[in-house]
Amino acid sequence: MALPEYFQFQDRTKVIYGQGTLSSVGEEAKLAGGAKALIVTDKIISKLGYAETVANSLRDAGIEVVMTYDDVPQDSSATMIQTLYEDVKKLGGADICVAIGGGSVLDTTKMVNLLLSEGGDLLDDHQGAYLQEKPLNPMVAIPTTAGTGSEVTFAAVIKDTEQHQKISFISPFFAPNTAILDPDVTLSMPPGITAGTGMDALTHAIEALHSATSEPVSDALALGAIRMINEFLPVAVKDGKNVEARGQMLIASTIAGIAFTNSMVGVVHAIAHSIGGIAGVPHGLANSLMLPWCMEFNLEYCTDKYAQSAYAMGVIPTGDPAADAETGIAKVRELISKTGLPTRLRDVGVTEEQFEDIAMTTMGDGSLFTNPRTVEDHIEIIELLKKAF
């Protein structure tokens, strides 16, 4: 495979794995450097008692807990984040943020941490790409789903409620300082969410691999993640209490996160962001619905990459990479069917009337830039939506 003329790769996050590592959050927060903590989570995680475990661990390490915010919705808005920041500021501020939850909780926390570190208005002062010039206050992330990779990524995606659009913020300085991967906190995740978030992770790995800005380091990570997800996602969906499968999925999701935050994603994510914003389809499910169709769309432009992905999923090389790449796409479909996720847009509430809007919004998504095949116009997106309908 040809080397890119230029690339850069970075990983800013210390990753810790182990059953029971949740209670080491206090020590880790202290190492990251913080005295006044904001804990961010959602109602479900709070009810399970994990936020309390985090608070106790922080206090044991001598860190003051300024506030535990447990009301993060599926998609946070800029208004909600701005309000939370103002509320914490009234309490004297926080110099470290600890997030425990899924992608939305982690992304929300990244943006609150940005405001607590730099001040200002989220939309007016911080929208853009790679704007941030220096490190923020430390942040510790504990993912409770295995998919978004947000615990290691440079990005935060929030919802613009007025525009029905997802907005992305990106800077390496948004990556948490520490990610704690404790499989125990993922054991109670229901099969549907396990499947959806797991397919998000697979999409990250495959899109990192096919990205126009892919490079050898992220390729190696992506292929490793694909292998793990192919083997362990069906197990984690079927047997949620299987710690081995949960652990493998958590790690695979983090690996895929490091890969795609460096090499970026493509048309699958561009469409998934729009479907999420317009039809409210959860992110992982939206990716899963579009992934095989988008791979077919890209096939001729990244045949070798899809062949490698196929081999990582157990396809035996036939000597014809193009044929193997196609078998690989069939393998992806097979994996989706094993997870039991819906496979048609019509089954998740997307209507044909929304196609135009979804396609136009997709054309404004930055992920399109790194797709291996240039999307010429929104008609091509509508064609893909029709296929997935």
Add this chain to the structure above:
Amino acid sequence: MPIFNDTEHFYSVLVPFFNMLKDDPGIGPKIFSSGLVVQFIYSDPQAIITIDCPNKVIIQGEIDLKPTVSMSMSAKTAHKFWLGKLSIVIALTKREVIAKGPLPALMKLLPLIKDSYGMYAEYLKKIGMEDKITNWD
């Protein structure tokens, strides 16, 4: 030899080019229909050019209007950008181009700008700067 001698030289090359894009029937109306105020902030030499879509004008220098999106880059990076020789994604990660403001709006504009890459090279030929099409390092 630098590409642009000074701010004045930069404006004398780029402002007519922006106006050329503005007057192109295939590009101008599409850009204006975005309704954005897009500001390009250049360094080495320093310059500012703003496309004010609501008022359909190209403005040289400082303005009071708050842009919707701004893109900061060196004049040399701008030159490479208009020649289509710049990977925008890599330029963003290297902070060679700093984009501020709502990105979806900007993303929709960039494909239009792509159509203009060939025009810039043609334009340079016409104004006697042909040597700068390939020789910008």
